[in-house]
Amino acid sequence: MKSCWATESKLSQAREHYRACFLCEHRCAANRLSGERGPCKADAVARVYKHRIEVGEESELVPSHLFYLSGCDLRCVFCIAEANAFDPRRGQPLTPEFFHKAVAWGRSQGARTLEWVGGEPTIHLPAILEAMADCPDLPPVIWKSDFHFTEEALGLLDGAVDVYLADFKFGNDACARRLAGIKRYVEIVTRNLILASRQGDLIVRHLLMPGHFDCCFRPVVRWMRENLPTAKFSIRDGYLPRWQALHYDEVAMPLPPAVADEARALAGAAGLRLVV
Amino acid sequence: MEPDDLSPLSEITILPDGRVYAFGATRPVLEVLESLRGPEGNSDERLQRLMQTLRDQDLTREDRSK
Numbered sequence: 370m371k372s373c374w375a376t377e378s379k380l381s382q383a384r385e386h387y388r389a390c391f392l393c394e395h396r397c398a399a400n401r402l403s404g405e406r407g408p409c410k411a412d413a414v415a416r417v418y419k420h421r422i423e424v425g426e427e428s429e430l431v432p433s434h435l436f437y438l439s440g441c442d443l444r445c446v447f448c449i450a451e452a453n454a455f456d457p458r459r460g461q462p463l464t465p466e467f468f469h470k471a472v473a474w475g476r477s478q479g480a481r482t483l484e485w486v487g488g489e490p491t492i493h494l495p496a497i498l499e500a501m502a503d504c505p506d507l508p509p510v511i512w513k514s515d516f517h518f519t520e521e522a523l524g525l526l527d528g529a530v531d532v533y534l535a536d537f538k539f540g541n542d543a544c545a546r547r548l549a550g551i552k553r554y555v556e557i558v559t560r561n562l563i564l565a566s567r568q569g570d571l572i573v574r575h576l577l578m579p580g581h582f583d584c585c586f587r588p589v590v591r592w593m594r595e596n597l598p599t600a601k602f603s604i605r606d607g608y609l610p611r612w613q614a615l616h617y618d619e620v621a622m623p624l625p626p627a628v629a630d631e632a633r634a635l636a637g638a639a640g641l642r643l644v645v
Numbered sequence: 646m647e648p649d650d651l652s653p654l655s656e657i658t659i660l661p662d663g664r665v666y667a668f669g670a671t672r673p674v675l676e677v678l679e680s681l682r683g684p685e686g687n688s689d690e691r692l693q694r695l696m697q698t699l700r701d702q703d704l705t706r707e708d709r710s711k
Contacts (some may be wrong), residue, residue, distance in 0.1 A: 419653070425670030428691075428698040432672065449668060481702070607666050609658060623660055645691050 374528030375502035383495040383525050387413040392491050392522045393442040394557045411440040411457040415493030418453050418460030420471055422478050427572060427603050427644050430511060430532070433482040434475030438463070438497075441488040443515050444550040445538070447578065447614040454488045463493065468500035476506055484511040484534070491518040494525055501529060516561045517551060523564055533565040535573045540588030544581060548617065559592060562600075572601040572644060577632055578608050580619025586632055594639045602641040604632050665689075672699060 389398045390407055397407030406412070419437040426433050437450070440457025448454045461467065472483065490497060491514055501507060509531040516535045537558060539545040545554030565571050575589050593602055606629035614620045636643055655669035657678070665681065667674050678692055 421653075421669075421671065423670055424672050424675055424695055424699060425667065428694050431695060431698060432702075479702075479706075607668075609666055623664070626662065626664065645694050 371503045372501065372507070372529070375498065379525060380495075380498055380502060383498050386495055386522075390492075391519050392494055393489070394517050394519055394551075394553070395442055396519065407442075409440050409442045409457065409489070409492045410455075411492050413496075415463040415496035416440075416457065416460035417463050417467075417471075420475075422475060422480050426484065426511075426534075427601075429644065430482050430484070430534075432478075432480050433484045433511065434472070434478075434480035434508070435484045435486050436463075436468075436471070437486050438488050438490050438493050440492055441515075442492055442517055442551075443489065446548050446612060446617055447608070447610065447620050448612045449609075450488060451612045457488070457492075463496050463500055465500050465503070469504050472504055472507060476508065480508060482511055482532070483508045484513055486513040489515050489517070491515075491522050494522055498525065498529060516558045516565070517554075518561060520560075520564065523561060523568070527568045530569055532570045532572065535562055535565065535571065537562065537573050537575050537589050537593075538585070540581075540585035540592075544585055548620070559596065562597060566597055566600055570601075571597070572603055573597065574603045574605055576605045576608055577624055577628055578620050579622050579624050579628070582628060582632070587635070590636050590639050590641065593636075593641055598640060599642060601644045602636060603644050604629065604636060606632070670695075675699075 386392050387401045390401055391398065395408045399405040399407040401411060401413045416439050417436055418439045420435060422432050423435050424431040439453050439459040441454045453459050475483065485497060490512065510529065511532040511534050512526060512530040513534040514536065539554055542554050545551055562573065573593060575586060577586060593600065606624055608624045610621050633643065655667065655671060655674045658666040665678060667678060675692060675696055679696055
C-alpha cells in the first residue's frame with residue numbers, strides 16, 4: 370500500500386526532474402536521462418554507498434538507520450564523506466526492492482528512525498520517493514541536507530519527511546563561495562529553513578570550523594535568534610580537516626578546544642533551543 | 646539481510662591533547678569510547694547523553710516484551 374503522500378502526481382512531478390533537473394539551486398536543467406550532467410554529475414540512478422545503524426546523531430533521533438547516497442551539489446573542501454560525496458557512480462542502485470529489504474533489516478536491528486544522508490540526498494529525490502512510496506513499516510524519516518535545494522524540491526518532500534536536519538554551514542556568502550563553491554548561499558538556505566520549519570520538525574545544525582567563529586557562527590546564531598528562535602539548534606564540534614581542507618589555512622587544523630564552549634555559551638545567551 | 650556497506654569502517658581519531666573523535670558512531674563504538682574515561686573518570690557530556698538514550702530505549706523494549 371502506498372503512503373498517503375505518494376500520489377502518482379507527486380511521483381511523476383519528481384521524475385520530471387530527471388528530464389530537466391531543478392532539484393537544487395544550481396538550476397542546471399540537465400536531462401539526466403539522456404546523458405547530460407549538471408554540477409553534481411549525477412545521472413538518473415541514485416546509489417547507496419553505505420547503510421547502517423548509527424547512534425552519533427542528535428540523541429532524539431538515535432538509533433537511526435542511515436542511507437548514504439553518493440553525489441552532491443556542493444563542493445565543500447572539508448567534506449567528511451570525501452570522494453564518496455563527489456562521485457555519484459559509487460555504491461549500489463537504490464531500488465525499491467533493495468530499500469524495502471534494507472528497511473526491514475534496520476527495523477530488526479532496533480532503528481527508530483531512517484535518515485537520508487549524502488553527499489546530498491536532494492539530487493536523488495525522485496528515486497528516494499519512489500523507494501519510500503510503498504515501503505512497509507517505514508520509520509520516521511529524517512532528511513539530512515545542505516538546504517541548497519529549490520522550493521520545488523521541498524514541495525515534493527512535503528508529507529514524506531518527518532524531520533528536516535539542516536546543515537547551516539556558513540554565515541555569509543563569501544565563505545560559502547570560497548569553501549563550497551556556491552553563490553547566494555545565505556539567501557537560499559535561510560529561505561529553505563523558514564519553509565521547512567512550516568512543513569515538519571526542524572533541527573538546524575552548525576559545524577564549528579576553526580577561523581569561522583565571527584564570520585559564520587555568530588551570523589548563524591543571530592539569524593536563528595531573529596527568525597527561528599524556537600527551532601532546535603545543534604552545535605557540532607567534531608571538526609577535523611578532511612578532503613582538501615589542508616589547502617585552506619584556517620580550516621587545516623582541528624577546532625581549538627575552547628571554541629565549542631564559547632559557542633554554546635553564545636547560543637545559550639541568545640536564547641536558542643540547544644539540542645545534543 | 647546484511648548491510649551492503651562498501652566502506653564499512655568507523656573511525657576513531659585521538660588528538661595529541663586527548664580529544665577523541667568518532668565518525669560513523671555505532672553502539673559498539675560508543676561503548677568503547679565510554680570505557681576510555683579520563684583519569685578522573687570524566688566522560689563527554691554528549692557521549693553520556695547518547696548512552697543514556699540507548700539504555701532508556703533498552704528498558705522500554707524490555708518492558709514492552711514482558
